[in-house]
Amino acid sequence: MDALAAPGGADTLDALMTRGAAFLGTRHAILGGAMSWVSERNLVAALSNAGAFGVIACGAMTPERLAEEIAATQALTDKPFGVNLITMHPQLAALVDVCLAARVGHIVFAGGIPPTPAIRQAKEGGAQVICFAPAVALAKKLVRSGADALVIEGSEAGGHIGPVSLNVLAQEILPQVRDVPVFVAGGIGRGEAILSYLEMGAAGVQLGTRFVCATECVAHPDFKRAFIRGAARDAMPSAQVDASFPVIPVRALQNAGTRRFVEHQVKVIRRFQAGELSKEAAQLEIEHFWAGALRRAVVEGDIENGSVMAGQSVGMVTREQPVAEIIAELLAQARAALAARRARS
Numbered sequence: 403m404d405a406l407a408a409p410g411g412a413d414t415l416d417a418l419m420t421r422g423a424a425f426l427g428t429r430h431a432i433l434g435g436a437m438s439w440v441s442e443r444n445l446v447a448a449l450s451n452a453g454a455f456g457v458i459a460c461g462a463m464t465p466e467r468l469a470e471e472i473a474a475t476q477a478l479t480d481k482p483f484g485v486n487l488i489t490m491h492p493q494l495a496a497l498v499d500v501c502l503a504a505r506v507g508h509i510v511f512a513g514g515i516p517p518t519p520a521i522r523q524a525k526e527g528g529a530q531v532i533c534f535a536p537a538v539a540l541a542k543k544l545v546r547s548g549a550d551a552l553v554i555e556g557s558e559a560g561g562h563i564g565p566v567s568l569n570v571l572a573q574e575i576l577p578q579v580r581d582v583p584v585f586v587a588g589g590i591g592r593g594e595a596i597l598s599y600l601e602m603g604a605a606g607v608q609l610g611t612r613f614v615c616a617t618e619c620v621a622h623p624d625f626k627r628a629f630i631r632g633a634a635r636d637a638m639p640s641a642q643v644d645a646s647f648p649v650i651p652v653r654a655l656q657n658a659g660t661r662r663f664v665e666h667q668v669k670v671i672r673r674f675q676a677g678e679l680s681k682e683a684a685q686l687e688i689e690h691f692w693a694g695a696l697r698r699a700v701v702e703g704d705i706e707n708g709s710v711m712a713g714q715s716v717g718m719v720t721r722e723q724p725v726a727e728i729i730a731e732l733l734a735q736a737r738a739a740l741a742a743r744r745a746r747s
């Protein structure tokens with residue numbers, strides 16, 4: 403019998419999480435994926451206080467606003483948490499400086515391949531760098547560029563997504579990338595799935611959708627209600643009408659906004675075809691459709707016209723619960739799966 407295996411399966415689960423938890427400085431190797439407008443001080447501190455790892459979503463915040471949010475989070479928790487920075491932010495270097503000045507231990511670069519100078523700046527300032535790797539070759543390149551850990555996020559996830567499911571990414575990347583801890587994200591809603599990915603070699607997991615209905619989360623009650631009502635099949639990637647006018651794929655609950663987005667694309671493309679708009683102007687008009695739409699849904703509660711970004715695991719969100727209860731539930735499911743397996747063998 404495995405020396406680490408206790409009757410409840412608890413010790414083995416902890417053993418599987420050891421590398422990820424040590425990297426994060428947490429009790430559990432569970433990251434709360436940064437969600438713009440959602441992952442602010444309250445949810446982030448609640449996650450870290452519950453033994454997971456909260457991550458502030460910087461989004462479009464200015465450096466001053468980010469400094470304020472970090473300080474407010476530090477006032478609510480003395481546990482480690484990270485900051486997620488979008489690589490195309492025009493003040494990326496200043497944002498990294500804000501994180502370093504506040505002694506944030508982990509910086510997550512999202513929304514594209516991070517520039518090597520930004521990685522270097524973060525590392526030289528003493529932070530651990532976490533990057534998103536959408537494919538094996540890129541994963542290896544990011545490790546060579548200095549990434550201390552990677553997140554692989556499957557297309558099941560909420561928000562901006564790549565084309566490949568976590569099921570496939572995990573098989574492609576986990577056996578090949580051993581030098582740094584790899585965290586997996588996308589579609590995880592229960593502990594059994596967490597256990598499976600850990601057993602495949604993941605250092606830990608990142609969940610977003612499952613934490614939106616946390617009691618501590620400040621999202622508008624109607625945004626939370628949409629999650630509680632939503633089924634996996636309602637969380638769809640944004641539709642693209644014409645390949646010459648690419649649409650950034652975002653997984654969100656279908657609503658009046660997503661339906662109007664299709665009509666909007668058709669109208670804009672017709673104006674381009676009639677010579678009323680240049681190709682660039684048409685592309686911009688298509689992209690502008692969703693400007694401010696996530697804030698409208700999360701903060702104002704306009705779940706019909708806003709962007710209700712949600713992953714396919716939304717069907718497993720059934721009620722509002724405190725973060726600590728969600729984490730405990732996930733861990734209990736993973737441990738029960740381990741115990742059941744042991745009972746069979």
Ligand SMILES: Cc1cc2nc3c(=O)[nH]c(=O)nc-3n(C[C@H](O)[C@H](O)[C@H](O)COP(=O)(O)O)c2cc1C
Nearest residue numbers: 435436437438512559560561588589610611711713
């Ligand atoms: C409402 C929402 C907003 C998100 N915003 C961001 C973001 O600002 N930056 C980012 O890197 N990921 C963002 N994500 C992705 C999450 O960090 C996380 O990786 C994802 O939710 C994991 O998949 P899951 O939703 O299936 O759990 C967002 C996800 C959601 C649902």
